[in-house]
Structure formats: structure tokens, C-alpha cells
Amino acid sequence: MIYLMRRLATFPLVLLGVSILVFVAIRMVPGDSITAMLGTEAGLLTPAQRDSLAAYFGIDQPWFVQYWRWIGGILYGNFGISVTYGRPVLDVILERFPLTLELALLSMIIALAVGMPAGIYAATHSEKPSDLGVRIVAMIGQSTPSFVLGLLIIYTLSAGFGVLPAMGEFAPLWQDPLRNLSQLILPAITLGFAFAASVTRISRSAMLDVLSDDYVRTARSKGASARSVIWRHALPNALIPVVTLSGIEFGYLLGGAVIVEQIYALPGLGRMVLDAILQRDYALVQGAVLFIAFNFMIVNLLVDLAYVGLDPRIRLGEQ
Amino acid sequence: MTRHLTRTLLSGITVAAMLGMAVVSTQAATLHMAWSQDATGLDPHKQTAFSSLRLLELIYEPLVRVDASLQIIPAIATSWEFSKDGKELTFKLDPKAKFQDGKAVTSADVKASFERILDEKTGAAARANFLSIASIDTPDAATVVFHLSQPDVPILTAMSDVNAAIVPAAEIKAGSIGTKAVGSGPFKLDKWDPNAKEVLSANKDWAGGATGVDGIEISVLPDEAAILAAMRTKQIDFALLNDPLVATLVPKEASLQLNRVPVLAYHVLQLNPSRKPMTEFKVRQAISCAIDRQEVLDTASLGEGKVTGPLTIPALATDPTQLFCYKRDVEKAKKLMAEAGFADGFSATVIGATGEPPTAAAEAQVIQSQLAEIGVKLDIKMMELNVYVDAWLKGDFDMAIALNGGRADPYTMYNRYWTKAGNLQKVANYIDDTLDSQMQQGRAETDPAKRKAIFAAFEKHLAEMSPWIWLYTSYSYTAQQKNIAGFVPTPTGTLFSLSKVTIQQ
Numbered sequence: 001m002i003y004l005m006r007r008l009a010t011f012p013l014v015l016l017g018v019s020i021l022v023f024v025a026i027r028m029v030p031g032d033s034i035t036a037m038l039g040t041e042a043g044l045l046t047p048a049q050r051d052s053l054a055a056y057f058g059i060d061q062p063w064f065v066q067y068w069r070w071i072g073g074i075l076y077g078n079f080g081i082s083v084t085y086g087r088p089v090l091d092v093i094l095e096r097f098p099l100t101l102e103l104a105l106l107s108m109i110i111a112l113a114v115g116m117p118a119g120i121y122a123a124t125h126s127e128k129p130s131d132l133g134v135r136i137v138a139m140i141g142q143s144t145p146s147f148v149l150g151l152l153i154i155y156t157l158s159a160g161f162g163v164l165p166a167m168g169e170f171a172p173l174w175q176d177p178l179r180n181l182s183q184l185i186l187p188a189i190t191l192g193f194a195f196a197a198s199v200t201r202i203s204r205s206a207m208l209d210v211l212s213d214d215y216v217r218t219a220r221s222k223g224a225s226a227r228s229v230i231w232r233h234a235l236p237n238a239l240i241p242v243v244t245l246s247g248i249e250f251g252y253l254l255g256g257a258v259i260v261e262q263i264y265a266l267p268g269l270g271r272m273v274l275d276a277i278l279q280r281d282y283a284l285v286q287g288a289v290l291f292i293a294f295n296f297m298i299v300n301l302l303v304d305l306a307y308v309g310l311d312p313r314i315r316l317g318e319q
Numbered sequence: 320m321t322r323h324l325t326r327t328l329l330s331g332i333t334v335a336a337m338l339g340m341a342v343v344s345t346q347a348a349t350l351h352m353a354w355s356q357d358a359t360g361l362d363p364h365k366q367t368a369f370s371s372l373r374l375l376e377l378i379y380e381p382l383v384r385v386d387a388s389l390q391i392i393p394a395i396a397t398s399w400e401f402s403k404d405g406k407e408l409t410f411k412l413d414p415k416a417k418f419q420d421g422k423a424v425t426s427a428d429v430k431a432s433f434e435r436i437l438d439e440k441t442g443a444a445a446r447a448n449f450l451s452i453a454s455i456d457t458p459d460a461a462t463v464v465f466h467l468s469q470p471d472v473p474i475l476t477a478m479s480d481v482n483a484a485i486v487p488a489a490e491i492k493a494g495s496i497g498t499k500a501v502g503s504g505p506f507k508l509d510k511w512d513p514n515a516k517e518v519l520s521a522n523k524d525w526a527g528g529a530t531g532v533d534g535i536e537i538s539v540l541p542d543e544a545a546i547l548a549a550m551r552t553k554q555i556d557f558a559l560l561n562d563p564l565v566a567t568l569v570p571k572e573a574s575l576q577l578n579r580v581p582v583l584a585y586h587v588l589q590l591n592p593s594r595k596p597m598t599e600f601k602v603r604q605a606i607s608c609a610i611d612r613q614e615v616l617d618t619a620s621l622g623e624g625k626v627t628g629p630l631t632i633p634a635l636a637t638d639p640t641q642l643f644c645y646k647r648d649v650e651k652a653k654k655l656m657a658e659a660g661f662a663d664g665f666s667a668t669v670i671g672a673t674g675e676p677p678t679a680a681a682e683a684q685v686i687q688s689q690l691a692e693i694g695v696k697l698d699i700k701m702m703e704l705n706v707y708v709d710a711w712l713k714g715d716f717d718m719a720i721a722l723n724g725g726r727a728d729p730y731t732m733y734n735r736y737w738t739k740a741g742n743l744q745k746v747a748n749y750i751d752d753t754l755d756s757q758m759q760q761g762r763a764e765t766d767p768a769k770r771k772a773i774f775a776a777f778e779k780h781l782a783e784m785s786p787w788i789w790l791y792t793s794y795s796y797t798a799q800q801k802n803i804a805g806f807v808p809t810p811t812g813t814l815f816s817l818s819k820v821t822i823q824q
Contacts, residue, residue, distance in 0.1 A: 031705030034442075035712065037359055039704075040723070041367040043712045044447045044735065044742040048439035053365075056442070084359070084513050086498060151544055158548035167549050168353060168538025169516055265540040267515045275514045279359060280705060 007301055014297060015290060019074075022289040023067050026282055033057040033083060036280040057083055059282070070286065079290075080283030084276065089287035092272070097291075100269040102173060103184055103191065103260075104253035108246060110192030115199025116242065120230065122200065123207035134200060141197025150190045150263040157186075167265045187264045191257050195249055202245050206238035213237075239310050247303030254299065255292040348533035350803070350820065353546045354559040357514045357539040362497030363484035364436050364443040372481050373559070373814045377519060377535070378419075379484035379502030382410055382429065382463075383475065387580075387809040389632060389727045391475055395424055395485050395503060395526075396463075405470030405765055412461045415526040418487050419507045426457035431488035433465075435496075445482035447742050448731055449474065470763040472770070476728035505530050505818035514539050531805055531821040550575055550798060556822065557799045557806070559814070562677045563623040566796040576801050579794040580808040581624070583631045583725020583732075586615075586676070588669070588686060588788040590718050593748040596665050597717070603785040605655035608644040609693045610686060616791040619681035624793040629733070630778045631725045631792050633810070637775055642782040652693045664694020671699065671720035672707035679720050682790070686720075714745050725792075727811065729774045730762045737781070749786040 034053050035042045045053070054060040061069075070080055079089035122134040158164045165186060171179040210216060211234055219233045256270020269288065276284040358371040363379045366372060382396040391399075396410040416424040433455055436443040451471040456464040467474070477483060485503065490496050500508040505527060506519035517537040521530040538555070540546045543565040549555045551572060560566045569577040590597045590606065597603055612626045626645070630636040639645050644652075656662055669686070671679040680701055687697040697718070702710070710716055726732035736747040737754040744750070757777040764770045782789070795812040802823040807816040 029703075029706065030709035031703075035708045036705050037365065038367045038444055039708055040711060040721075040743075040746075041444045042708070043746060044444060045442060046439055046446075049442045049446065052440045053442040151542075154545055154548045158551040162552055164548055164552040164554065166554060167540055167545060168351075168554070169536075262541040263545055265538065265542070265545060267512075271514065271541070278703075278705070 004301075004305075007304075011294070011297055015293060018293040019071060019286065019290055020067075022286050023070070024063075026277070026280075026285050027063060031280060032059055033280045033282070034059075036278065070283070074290075079287040082276070082281050082284040084279050084281045084284065089283050092284060093269070093288055093291050096267060096269045096272050098172065099170060099184075099266060100254060100256050102180075103187055103257065103266070103268060104250055106184055106188035107191040107195055107253060107257075108250050110188055111195035111199050111249070112242075112246065114192070115196035116203050118196070119200040119203025119242075120207055120235070122204040123211060124226075124230065126208060131204075134204070138197040138200040138204075141193050142201070144194065145259075146190050146194060146257070147259045147263060149193055150187070150260055153186055153190060154263065165264075170267050183264075183266070187257070187260045187266060190260050190263075191253065198245060198249065199242060202241050203238060206241045207234060210234045210238045236310060240307060243303055243306050243310065247299055247306075251296040251299040254295040348822065350532045350535045350557055350817065350822065351555050352535055352537045352557045352559075352817075353540045353549060353555045354537065355539070355541050355543050355546065355561065358511075358517070360497060361500045361508070361511070363481050363486065363502075364432075364441060364445070365497065367444045367482070369812065370559075373812070374508075374517060374537070375484065375500075375502075376481045376504070376813050376815050377506045377817065378500050378504045378508050379481055379486065380416075380504045381479055381481060381483045382485065383479045384813075384815065385476065385479045385727050385809075385811060387807055389634065389810060391479060394479075395429075399475065401472075401475075401765065405472065405763065406467045408465040408467065408474065410463045410465075412463065413526050414461060416503050417524045417526065418503050419501050419522050419524070420487070421524065422487065422489075423460075424485060424503050425460040426463045427460070428488045429463045429485050430455045430457050431491050432485045433483075435486070435491050436483065443482070445477065445480060447735065448477035448480075449483070470765070472765055473728040473730040473762060476726065477731050479727065505815075506535060509534075525818075527818065531819045532817075535817060547572075547798070550800070553800065556803055557797065557817070557820075560796040560798055563620050563793065563796070564677070566794070566798070567621055567623065569796075569798045574801055576799050576803075578797045578799065578806060578808045579623075580810060581631075581633075581792050582795045582812055583727065583792070583810050584722055584812075585627055585629075585631050585725060585792050586620075586624075586678070586682060586790040587721050587723060588682075588718060588790060589716075589721050589747075590786060590788065591714060591716055591748050592786045593714070594717055596659065596661055597667075599659040599661070600784070601655045601659035602661055602665075604644065604783075605652040605659070605661075605693060606690065606695070607782075607785040607788050608648045608652035608655065609695075610689050610788055610790075611647040612639075612645065612788075612790050614647075614689070615682055615685045618685045619678040620791070620793055624791040627789055627792045628778050629781045629787075629789050630729055630774060631810075632727060632729060632732075635729060635771055635774050637778050642779065643785070645782075647689075649692055656693055661694070664696065666696040666698065667717040668698045668700055669718040669720060670707060670710055670716045671701050672704045673701045675704045675707070676722040676793070678793075679722070683720050711746060712743075714748050722793075725810075729777070730758060733777075734758050734762070747786060749784070751780075751784060751786075753780055754784075 082089050082092050085092050118134050122131045125131045165182045170183060173180045216234055219229050256268050258270035258274050261268040261271040273288045354370055356370045358374040359368045360366050360371055363375045380394045382394060383391050384394045386392045395412055395416050397413045398411045400409050435441050436446055436449060451467045451469055452465055453468045454466045486496055487501055490501055505522055505525045507522050509520050510518040520534040543560055543562050546558045547565055569575050590603055592598060616624050626639050628637055628639045628642045669683050671683050683699045687699060690697055711719055735741045735743040738758045739750060739755050757773055761770055761773045803820055804823055805820040
């Protein structure tokens with residue numbers, strides 16, 4: 001409990017650091033909201049026109065004033081207004097987040113459902129042809145870029161079978177679950193493929209480590225069945241690296257899967273941040289990065305707490 | 320157990336996916352359209368992004384518009400007339416023209432719209448085109464008289480742009496332009512979810528008559544390969560394409576049709592004549608002679624386009640083969656380099672925007688290899704679009720690969736670069752008395768034949784001086800299902816004729 005409180009207490013400090021970093025970084029990139037809107041036509045503006053637009057976009061004040069206003073607003077729950085959407089930043093983020101969360105969960109389910117059994121199978125058939133087969137597939141999975149796999153799936157389905165999930169208008173889960181699943185399953189497979197490959201490799205090596213431990217040999221010598229040795233004795237101890245990997249991957253996915261969202265035209269967090277950066281929608285970029293950082297910290301915390309459940313020897317926060 | 324669970328899970332997912340895929344259907348009277356880049360805003364006076372203009376042209380109307388052959392035709396105005404001295408331009412408005420809120424379009428709205436454009440506080444993109452407007456009179460509700468400070472023939476073409484759209488005076492007063500889209504065009508904007516979707520419905524009160532479809536739903540599909548895939552499965556009826564690589568795949572699909580038309584925009588290698596050694600006239604000419612424009616077009620854009628000189632307007636363009644060094648001559652280039660004192664060549668950096676246009680990097684690479692033959696070592700620097708625009712506007716480059724927009728009138732197209740007072744003169748970084756005076760003559764001349772001769776001389780001189788190396792014009796691409804009828808592609812890239820398309824059953 002004390003550990004939890006201590007970890008939670010560090011959150012505001014980390015978020016403050018992130019807020020400064022993102023605020024400065026986005027402003028250091030050449031170009032601003034005016035050039036993002038007008039492109040090269042911005043060169044036709046007179047100084048007075050430029051000043052007027054700068055005031056409209058809220059970039060007419062010095063940086064520290066802009067930062068102070070923004071951070072001051074956040075303390076009251078006001079993340080600013082997105083100039084692209086004309087709406088409060090937090091509303092836009094929360095509207096996009098369910099899709100990203102759902103996609104990340106689906107990808108993780110696919111990755112764990114495929115990757116863990118495959119890794120365990122490979123470990124228990126170590127150095128046999130079937131192990132080699134699993135390792136080769138995992139290697140291919142890890143080294144295939146998501147845009148290649150995504151486009152390959154889209155092309156094969158549309159050109160080969162004349163079918164494709166509806167693109168362009170996303171149906172939220174609570175409105176139309178069937179349509180929602182049809183729209184998310186291919187992106188989830190695309191993301192889950194590489195994720196599953198990583199899970200396969202890490203669970204194979206973790207399992208191999210554990211299977212050579214003394215207590216497993218003892219269990220075997222006591223006459224425990226092969227199934228019992230793997231599932232009851234070895235697996236719980238092999239799970240820690242898998243949980244660590246899954247936690248990190250899941251945290252990344254909560255930041256949005258930009259390429260997959262682009263290919264499948266999904267209005268998720270990743271695409272929103274990319275568009276916001278391209279359109280120099282400062283308030284939206286800043287708000288979204290803070291939100292993503294917060295999620296990442298929560299996932300990390302949950303992973304740490306999961307260690308305790310998996311291995312009673314671990315005591316968080318003890319020296 | 321695990322195997323069974325995994326199998327059950329995967330089967331469930333597959334069945335759900337297939338069921339979901341079967342749900343796709345097309346409504347008969349709604350045109351389903353897709354593009355890869357969305358509009359960036361709704362204020363017609365401030366938007367310059369290609370997609371924004373294409374969307375706003377369906378909602379708002381200017382006084383006049385240009386047709387497929389770039390001739391001025393009526394829009395809100397049914398007729399117009401220049402006074403004999405060219406300093407007065409009078410419009411008669413269409414009495415049937417109505418805004419989408421049901422109110423008539425009057426001369427007061429026209430006056431208020433142009434006053435808004437001219438007001439520096441607005442930040443209107445097209446303000447520079449209307450600086451000759453001294454005052455605006457509205458003798459009656461259907462007549463508008465523009466008093467000009469000097470004869471300004473191109474102003475009529477500038478008025479055909481949606482950046483000069485007529486918006487309701489009441490909305491200007493309410494400060495709601497840009498948040499509410501109330502135009503007098505063929506469609507009303509019902510919903511805009513930025514970077515995701517636009518929903519338009521037919522404006523039953525449109526003065527242009529009934530539209531061919533009840534509405535248009537525009538989906539933003541950022542990947543053009545995915546747009547093509549969605550067209551294959553008939554989810555999308557009509558799409559705007561930018562990438563020639565994707566466009567050339569369309570004719571291979573039996574149910575699809577590719578529309579392509581040469582556009583006014585031009586691909587160009589901008590030299591910076593204020594930077595050594597491009598300050599040397601002969602070095603610039605050598606670069607012009609060393610570049611094989613057709614090879615750049617063939618390699619970077621699969622031959623999808625046409626080599627061009629500075630003028631891309633078909634009625635005014637000169638045959639490019641008549642222009643300086645449009646046939647590659649490496650020996651002449653080497654001789655010019657030696658005469659300028661650069662027989663051993665020099666090093667320079669060329670900047671380009673990643674993906675804007677999609678051919679930018681390939682163009683830079685072909686030019687790099689061509690210029691290497693005369694000893695010019697080019698370093699290619701590709702940048703994110705906004706970073707590129709920032710450097711471009713500051714004139715902070717040795718050379719730049721650019722795709723610059725074209726206009727239906729050469730003065731509007733080029734006064735920004737090649738007149739002494741041009742807003743983008745510091746981007747062109749080249750001052751030439753001849754070009755400046757030719758531009759001023761072209762602006763005031765009302766006789767079409769004389770105008771053509773003036774601009775032909777302008778084009779010839781510009782190609783000879785070689786501050787920039789004009790490369791080619793590409794095509795604007797739209798893809799459609801073959802049951803869509805009535806779309807007319809135009810060199811300006813406008814999608815206005817979607818107002819009359821029909822979906823054949």
C-alpha cells in the first residue's frame with residue numbers, strides 16, 4: 001500500500017516533466033499553426049494578417065505565458081481547445097481512446113492466445129523440427145513491418161475475395177458490436193502478429209530456463225505428469241518476463257498504433273496525434289502526449305503489482 | 320485445454336469478421352466518396368489546403384467560376400462587365416441565389432464578403448489578389464460595382480476561386496464563419512468529423528437546380544492503397560487520388576474508371592539565385608541544360624504528366640520544345656559551367672517535402688544523378704511538410720523541389736514571385752525588370768491576343784534566365800465506379816461537377 005502511494009505520488013512529477021518536454025519539443029519544430037493551415041500561401045500574408053492569425057491560434061504570446069496558461073488550465077481540468085476540432089482537447093481524446101484501448105486489448109488477446117501456447121510448445125519440443133518451425137515463424141512475425149502485413153491482408157481480401165470490413169466510419173462497440181469487431185479484427189491481427197511473435201520467443205526462452213531448474217526436476221522425480229509439470233510448476237514462474245513484455249507492448253499500443261490506424265482508417269489516438277502534429281494543433285498534441293504518458297505509467301504500475309501475484313517472493317518497495 | 324480454447328477463440332473471431340464484412344452495403348442516392356487528406360477548416364476565405372478547397376466548393380459559391388476549358392462562367396453572378404477604362408467591374412446577381420438558411424444572396428453579402436477578405440484581421444489567403452479594389456458600391460440588392468484603383472483584368476479570374484466565396488453578411492457579423500458553413504452552393508454540410516468523415520446533403524434551394532444525388536459521404540482513408548481496396552469491394556463510389564502509382568492501378572480493375580486531366584500546378588526545381596553559385600546566370604542555364612525533364616517525368620511519375628514551361632494554362636502555354644534548353648545538352652551545360660568558372664562543378668543541397676508531392680524524393684534523385692554529370696554534387700534533404708514550408712518561405716535553401724499551385728490567369732499565378740512587389744519575391748529571390756514590366760502589361764491588357772503575346776514573351780524570358788527549372792505538370796486523378804455518370808474533371812482539380820453526377824442502377 002505504501003509502495004502504491006509512493007508510486008502514485010511520483011505521477012505528477014513525471015507528468016510535469018513530460019508536459020515541459022512536449023511543450024518545448026513541438027514548438028522547436030519549424031513551422032506553426034499558420035503555415036500548417038495555409039502552406040506556402042502563408043507567404044502572402046501581411047504582418048498584420050499574420051498577427052491576427054497568431055492571436056487566433058493562441059501563439060502570439062511568449063512561450064512561458066503559453067505554458068503557464070496551459071498548465072494552469074490543466075489543474076482545473078481544462079486541457080485547452082483543439083483548433084482542428086473546435087472542441088475541448090479532453091473530449092476529443094476521450095472520444096478516440098475507446099477504440100485504441102479496444103484495439104490494444106484485442107491485439108494482446110491474440111498475441112497471448114497464439115504466442116504463449118506456441119512458445120510453450122517450442123520449449124517442450126526444444127531443438128526438434130517443430131521448435132525450429134515455431135522459431136522461424138516467430139522470426140518472420142517480428143521482422144515483418146505492420147504496414148506490409150496490413151496492406152497484404154487488405155489486398156488479398158479485396159482483390160482475391162472481394163470483401164473488406166467497412167472502412168471510413170467506425171462503429172463503437174456499444175453501438176454495433178458485430179460491425180465493430182469486423183472493423184477491428186484485421187487491424188488487431190496485423191498488430192497481434194508481431195506481438196505474438198515476441199510473446200512466443202520470450203515464453204519459449206523463459207520456459208526453457210524454468211524447465212531446467214531443480215524444482216522442476218524434483219517435481220518430475222516425484223512422478224508429476226508432464227502436463228502438471230508444465231502448467232502447475234513451470235508456467236507460473238515463466239510468466240514474469242511475458243507479463244513484462246506484454247505490459248510494455250500494451251503501454252505502447254495505448255499510445256496508438258499509427259501505421260495500422262492509417263492503413264485501416266481507424267480514428268484512434270495514434271492517428272489523431274499524427275494529424276495534430278502535422279496540423280500543429282499544439283493543445284491537442286500536448287494533451288494527448290500527457291494522456292498517453294499517464295496511461296503508460298498506470299500500465300507499468302499494474303505490471304509491477306502483477307509481479308507480486310505471480311511470485312510471492314517479490315515484495316515491492318522493500319530494499 | 321489451451322489448444323481447444325485457442326481454436327474456439329480464433330473460430331469465433333473469424334466468424335464475427337466474416338459476418339461483419341457481409342454487412343457492407345451501398346445506399347442508392349448517396350455518393351460514397353473517399354480521399355486521403357481531409358479538409359483542414361471551414362472558413363472559405365482562410366483555407367488553402369487542396370481538400371479544404373474541394374469540400375468548400377461544394378458548399379460555397381463565388382461570384383463566377385471557371386469551366387473545364389478555364390473560361391469564366393456564371394455562379395452567383397449571372398453577368399459581369401468591365402468599364403471601358405478597365406477600372407470598374409459590375410456584377411448582376413442571380414435573383415434565385417439563396418443561402419442554405421433560406422435567405423437570398425444580396426449585394427450586401429457580396430460587399431461584406433469582400434470587405435472581410437480585405438480586412439487584415441481576417442487573415443484571408445487571397446487578399447493579395449484584391450488589393451486593387453478601392454471601393455464597392457451596391458446600387459440595388461442585385462447589383463455590385465467594384466471600383467478599382469487600376470485596370471486589373473486578372474481580378475475576375477481571382478474572383479472565381481472559393482477563397483473569394485460569398486458568405487452571408489449576418490454570419491460575418493455573428494463571427495460564425497469557419498464554425499458554421501452556410502453557403503449558397505449545391506450541398507449543405509450536415510456533419511464534419513475532422514480527419515474521419517464529412518456528410519453533405521443536397522441543397523434543395525440551390526439556384527443551379529437539382530443535384531444528381533441526395534448527398535455525399537466523404538470518408539478519410541489515409542492510405543490510397545486502402546482507398547483502391549475499398550473501391551474494389553464497392554464501398555466507395557468515387558475517390559480522389561494523389562499518388563500516380565496508385566492511380567495507374569485503377570484501369571486494371573474492370574468495374575472502375577480513372578479520370579485524369581492535366582492540371583495547372585507544376586513540378587519545378589527552384590534554384591535560389593541569391594546563393595552562390597546560382598547567382599551566376601550561366602550556372603543556372605547550365606543546370607537547365609543538364610536536366611532531362613522527360614526522364615524526370617518518366618522515372619519519378621511513371622510518365623504520368625507532360626513536360627511544361629512556366630505557363631501551364633493550355634490557351635497561353637508555349638510549345639516547351641521552343642524554350643531554352645528543353646532538349647538536354649550536357650556538352651552545352653559543361654561549357655556554360657566552365658564559362659562561369661565552375662568547370663569542376665560545386666556542391667549544393669536540394670530540399671523536398673516528404674510525400675508532398677509523393678514524387679518529390681524520386682524527382683530529387685533523378686536530378687541528383689543528372690546534375691552529377693556536370694560536376695554538381697547534390698545533397699538531398701527531405702523534410703516534413705511544415706518544416707519544408709518554413710524553410711521555403713524564408714528562402715532558406717540552395718535548391719528546392721516543389722509542386723506549386725497554378726491559376727487560371729498567369730498574372731495571378733506569377734505576380735507573387737516575379738514582380739518587384741510580389742509577396743513571395745523573397746522565395747524566388749530574383750528581381751528582373753523585364754519580368755516585372757511584362758507582368759504589369761499583362762495585368763492591364765484587355766485584348767486577349769495582345770495578352771497572349773505578352774505572356775509568351777514573359778515565358779520565353781523566364782526560361783532563358785532560368786531562376787527556376789520548370790519540369791512537368793502532372794494529372795489530377797479521380798477514380799469512380801463505372802455506374803457513376805456526369806463527372807467532369809478540370810485542370811483546376813475542382814470537384815464541383817459532383818453536383819450533377821448520378822448513380823446509375
